Amino acid sequence: MKKFWNWIKDSDDTRTLRLEGPIDEESFWGDEITPQMFRDELESGEGDVTVWINSPGGNVFAAAEIYTMLKDYKGSITVKIDAIAASAASVVAVAGDVVQMSPVAMLMIHDPSTIAMGNTKDMEKAIEVLTEVKESIINAYAAKSGLSHARIANLMSNETWMNAKKAVELGFADEILFAKKEDEPDSDPADPEKPEETPDEEPGEGEEKQSIQKDAAGHLFSSRQMDLIVLNRLGVKPNTPAAQTEPPSDPPAEAGPVLDMDGKTEEGDYSYNVLMKQLECMK
Structure with a gap:
């Protein structure tokens, strides 16, 4: 069966894992990742792990199980998003101790969805489940970003797409890959759009303002x-x-x-x- 993840043993005793494809409870097409397969390979070795993610998302419960595995792992987890970590894949992404994004990568969060059929009670139950699933996802996002519950809930309801810079600003990522850190000048150069401030023209104590x-x-x-x-x-x-x-x-x-x-x-x-x-x- 085809797997979209691959363990790479690095020379410094760290391991690299690439996640490329959808996340699901079961493998239908041969390229989905399932929690059991992931667990077997995660626990087959030791050392720090770097996880590269390029996934459009998938089953939220499978993603939640993988999230928990990564958080429970003894070594350090570094997540690197090379293209996209959307929907359920964003839940896996925020499990990293350090989350890095390529400058051209995207991270997307939104409300969970499902398919339901039945009578009114079945529909009400589906709504109840979706509400609780959203709460569980908010817990993961809040633990990583530090944003308030209301702010995250609003971002999810509006289906928020974040580039690397925005993801770092909101706390969903920590660093931008390949970014050069230039030394900041001691003083900012003059900005033509911001005129220099004039000295305080108000008179001091005992002084008279001369016009x-x-x-x-x-x-x-x-x-x-x-x-x-x-x-x-x-x-x-x-x-x-x-x-x-x-x-x-x-x-x-x-x-x-x-x-x-x-x-x-x-x-x-x-x-x-x-x-x-x-x-x-x-x-």
Whole structure:
């Protein structure tokens, strides 16, 4: 009878097992794996085992029995998925102490299904069995991934297909085969899509935030200085607590810049249009 698995004795006393085909309780076509055949060969030797999987799935109860055999095995089990581990085969896959996936492999999980016939009680019983089977599968997935019961149940109901990266992210696999681990740079290069963060412009304790702006002619001016100019023109002296306690870093209001008729100071730094806007705000 044809078997789709094959034991390979490695030089370092480890064994390699390839699973390629469906999983079933009995062999109908000669290429299915059955729990009894698997047990006989698993227990025929010792040492760590590497299991390569390429299977679309099969009988969930046969897969559950093989899962238990692998978990109970004395040596270390490394599972490598080279193409696909779907449905019941994904249950076998998560039995590995370490699960590795080829970057082109897929892992699929979904709700169990069956064929039922009979009356309403038979249909209700079928639903009950499927519900409990799903719970047993969730136990295996949760033990490997660490995901919550609700999250796994939702993934199964939606028939979730996972590439290697997604399987690792969700915890169903541990590593991606053949992936090169590059040394991470000390600092990330500048990302053109993410502009650099500007320094904190908020004033510190005891500091006053200075608003620096440009007028229509492109001259720089200070909002604080413009306030002093406007107050000077209106003949009002600043009498705030800040003005009384702060050191005279700014010139007194009486000594503020004098505006010419063209709307600029002696230095030519301030626009007449800006002054008019300040006056309009004070009306």
